[in-house]
Amino acid sequence: MSDYELQLKQAISHLYKTFESYHLNPPIAGCPCCVGEYEQKLIRSKILNQLTVEDLNHYVYHAVILWGTIEDFKHFLPRLLELTAFEYESFWSDIVIIKIAETEFNNWKEEEREVVNQYLLALWNYILSQPPRLNFSAKDFINSLSNINNELKLFLTMWSIHHSPNSLLHLSDFIGHRINLNKLPIKINYFSQKDTKEFLEWVLKEEVIARLEQYFFNNIDEPYIKEIADTIDILNYLLTK
Incomplete structure (x- = not known):
């Protein structure tokens, strides 16, 4: 356990x-x-x-x-x-x-x-x-967890310091399913404008992208590595907007 x-x-x-x-x-x-x-x-x-x-x-x-x-x-x-x-x-x-x-x-x-x-x-x-997993991922829970006490920042901070490599897979899963790149300004599905701003400020920090890049280079032959690469590309694209 x-x-x-x-x-x-x-x-x-x-x-x-x-x-x-x-x-x-x-x-x-x-x-x-x-x-x-x-x-x-x-x-x-x-x-x-x-x-x-x-x-x-x-x-x-x-x-x-x-x-x-x-x-x-x-x-x-x-x-x-x-x-x-x-x-x-x-x-x-x-x-x-x-x-x-x-x-x-x-x-x-x-x-x-x-x-x-x-x-x-x-x-x-x-x-x-x-x-x-289906019905059990960060994207399924983060809205409801943070809304109880209006504490999105707390859960994002916990995400930043989480030691499990799976936390990065959750981030990739979230970005792949929840960020809408088809419109400007960038929209995160099911997030308020305030939470969208807070999430983007967090995820575009240098240390978050650096963790993803380190995972990519250390696990180049692992499953889901393409999703990690796509996530890095999306974040670098967002940095230009």
């Missing part, structure tokens, strides 16, 4: 301890058009840390807005965030993190905000340590 995975599991353990006072009170009130007896039974079919993606899938898409309260959501939150980290093949991707941002997170208890933020930082480090 890597240090990044260990830190993430420790953060999840702290989530369970912090939110254990939120009990499941049957039935959770929900929109009758969206929530039936079957769905109510699913979320009670196992103890919390054994509930599966299938058990919680319907709930997570309707939570708070159409099914239950913020307190109900907090009951399930440790397991939802655990599944987000380790069952990323699901359709959830970053939806649980988006839900947190929609539930008046800044009004949560300080201890609750602290353990959630610890989880978010541990999750980000863990994502960057893994190869980019």
